[in-house]
Amino acid sequence: MSVTEGKELRIIGFLCNWCSYAGADTAGVGRFAQPTDLRIVRLPCTGRINPLFIVRAFMNGADGVLVSGCHPRDCHYSEGNFYARRRLETLKALLPVIGVDPGRFEYTWVSASEGQRWRSVVASFTEQVHALGSMPRFMSGTSLDLCLRPAVQPRVF
Amino acid sequence: MVMPTARYIAHDKLMPWLLGLAEGRRVLAPVREGGKTLFLPLREDSRLDLRGLADDSAKAALLPRCEPLLEFHYAKTAGVPSRTTLEVREILPGQETFLFGVRPCDARGFTVFDRVYDAGTRRDIYYCSRRDKTLVAAIACADPAETCFCNRVGGDPGGSDGADLLFTPVEGGFTVEAVTERGGAFLREQALEEADGKAEEAREVREAVRRAMPEGPSLDGAPDEVLRLFDDGAFWESVAAKCLSCGVCSYLCPTCYCFNMTDESNGNDGVRVRTWDNCMSFQFTLEGSGHNPRNGKAQRMRNRIGHKFSYYPKLHDGNLACVGCGRCIANCPASMDVRAIVIQARSRVLDKEEYANE
């Protein structure tokens, strides 16, 4: 994997418990080689995802965010991922306006049995984020350099 | 100490002089940026804007929007994973500042802070050390706005309360006069030409602006009226009806000094910050139990007006916690007018008492 040879980036994955988290597990059990940039947050359902989780992740220094849930019509709670799809599609309009490249955020569906699909999603998303490099950071203390001294700067961004 | 004589600085010399001062200290001045005139650190490419009252008050020079009070660090104790050590350090401000271009109302606002933050035995060292390190240069007004009313709250558009130096616009530039000893010592060190006859012109300019101020009844002497109206719920409901409970008035006010303290941390490190707070916000007095003594905006408005025109003057020799800059009026998204509220309160009390006497 060429992408893992360079510096690791910070990619956050928000995964639903029932399909994609299990799918990631399947990939792990199957020992499919994957890049290691992804940090997974497990949630009950993609419907639980507030799009602001994703915005906050970028604000806190994430270089990429991946959301994955059950395939449409397979949601454990029947319709959570249908709502999620609408919310995440809407979110896509916000990110580039605040300077987050659209390529840094994707959502997809991976079922519990799709270990191989999970592997390829992670690999290609990681590669995509690496192509963009690390997210430009806010310069600290733009308005009040006093407030956030380097030693105690909350959430270095 | 004998004050130095008045000096003069021509318009074209002003910016180079200020930039010269900016070597070695922070110079804050009203600068045009993004369609607004704000007090910002002066740089070579800054567009100094001295046309009138700046959009923000200069209070951030002494009370920053957000200032760290102390920092803390937790660390694991070597060998004892369940124990952490904690280190806490205060963060004290230390920057020398030349605050240029405040108007007399803004400078007078600092005296409102002084009475609270530097009160004998109770000295807020964060405020006091900023105050000690800040030289305040005010500019006498020449062109009051429609919303200006310093003359109605005991102020003076050509006044110098709270300032160390007073600039007055005259033909071709400004005269500069020392107000405090500190201002005098500073002025003596500056290679500025003597004002000579321009000092007289400056006096006339200040006289002229006093005459040019919009007229209206004085707003002081209202402390008892406001208090007597305290239980008049209908009155406060009606004056607060259009209020949106935002913080524009408080945050632009040169005399509003209330603050909040919060801890913000990242992992094991953090800061305790002090930030501006706003008495019109629901959270301001919300207690842990869920009880809120100022639950509605009418109660909050009552406290806001009460604080400025009644409680503060009662505690501080009749001085109002309002200097009449009018920013709250000019910037209120719901066009509220603090002058009108005080006048209404007064006439409401008079009406009631007349009614009672009949």
Next chain:
Amino acid sequence: MSDSYRSNLYLPDMATIQEVIEETQNIKTFRVTLNNPDAMRSFRFEPGQVGQLSVFGVGESTFVINSPPSRMDYLQFSVMRVGELTERLHKLRPGDQIGVRAPLGNCFPYKAMKGKDIVFVGGGIGMAPLRTLLLYMLDNREDYGKITLLYGARSPSDMAFSYELPDWLGRPDMTTELTVDNGAPGWERHIGLIPNVLKEMAPSSKDAFAVTCGPPIMIRFTIEALHSLGFEDDRIITTLEKRMKCGVGICGRCNIGTKYVCKDGPVFTNAQLRRQPNEM
């Protein structure tokens, strides 16, 4: 004054939790000592004064020092779990570090109360500020007249300081009554609201002071009951709670009219409160 000795009004003294006592399901008592032995040795306060406790990373909150000044081995604070800070405090254990800014505020007029009968009426966590004065008076017993305590809580298991109650009940030099809103098996004392029990007890108001603290609604009705027993407003003392931040009368949120509860209070006579606007 209490705040003058500090060069930085906002810098707490570091302190160590020595002991945590689980009082009820939502009240814990913390016994703390200042880390600087000199500061601890020279620490002086008067009954009724408060302190700001800091959990760094969460914030600060105000609690009364409920150990008496006559017992200075530690400073004691009782904390009811209601919000973010108290939640975190409840998780702390002996040895943990906190910050203490104390003493702040005024105190009970314990000197003016000398030689008088004292009636304490405490409800729930409102017993904490009364405890400091009560213990101080018991430690200086000869200075005071008859001491009566009425302490009420929702239920027997909501009674803090339960380990001290037998002593208070058994002491010959004070009268103690307990009441709960809801009884429980084994409860043999009063069942009923504090103001009603108070009226039944009918302590004499002659040469007496009443000191009360508790939830706002309880205070209101207790004051009514005290009035009916003949207590004058300047002999009814209460201690208030407001949202506080600075603790030194600057930050602007705890005022009732011109009085700042953190600086001019928390102890007020009802006569003083009646001169201020009614904004509880």
Next chain:
Amino acid sequence: MASSLDELKTAIRKALPGLDVVIAWTAGPDALSHAPLFITEEADVARIEWDPRCSQNLAGYLPGLRGKKAGIVAKGCDVRSIVELLQEKLIDREDVVIFGLDCQGAVDARSARAALGSSRGVRDVAIDGASVCFSVNGEPRFFSPGEVLQSKCFGCAGADAGLCDHFAGERGLPPQFGNPPESTLERLEAMDMEERLRFWETQMSRCIRCYACRSACPLCVCQDHCAAQSREPHWVDQTDHPREKLMFQAIHALHTAGRCTECGECERACPMGLPVMTLKRALNRRIKDVFDYQAGIDPNQTPPLFEFREVETNIKEREW
């Protein structure tokens, strides 16, 4: 417009006995913007003003008056906010009486003050097709609409008189002002990603966190319980960092996604002149493209994020 004003006053006088309050505009402390007027007595009706200085959207007061019978004077754009409030059942149709007006454009007080130099001496404002005329101390001063009107006026769809209980003035076409001034969204789109971030960093460094954008928003109904001031969850910290302030703008934009009618109150209220409606515009544009939805048009529609389709025809999901 005098005739519209007279019609309006007559309608309000007639309806007032059946209402607890009517919200209209009256002369304010500043000559460039009129202030809200809460009318409870007939005597107040005489104080109503109606001209291009009636900029404030009064719809935001309605949820707070729920349970009372309230009349409200509304421009076409304000009606859209009312429709949205009705859709979300934040107000009750039977308790609200809408007095619609034909609006020719609303003054942006901030730009008008900049254009005139001062608000002193302004007596009257009128819009006549392609120009806006301020009468200042008796002298007319003309400006182009782009200089002194609110940017929302350029996309005005006019008033939907059908939704109003009363309508004063002519039910003609909405005003057409030609080319709108360049929007912040367009400026941003010409930038690369990092420049966009820097743009917001500079803008938000001016933010004073007064939350007037939120308090003035007619659809921000959490108000006293806003995420901006909550410690748990801790969505934003209280430091002065532009990142935190931009985060708040993202919160506002996403909470109003599919609901925002672009009434412009957030930008009008901002004392620092920040282009805070930009994020909402971007979301609205996408919502129009993907869900073919515009907020505040039909009281019986459901906002797009409150529902879903199993097959979303306009969503192209990525293949992996």
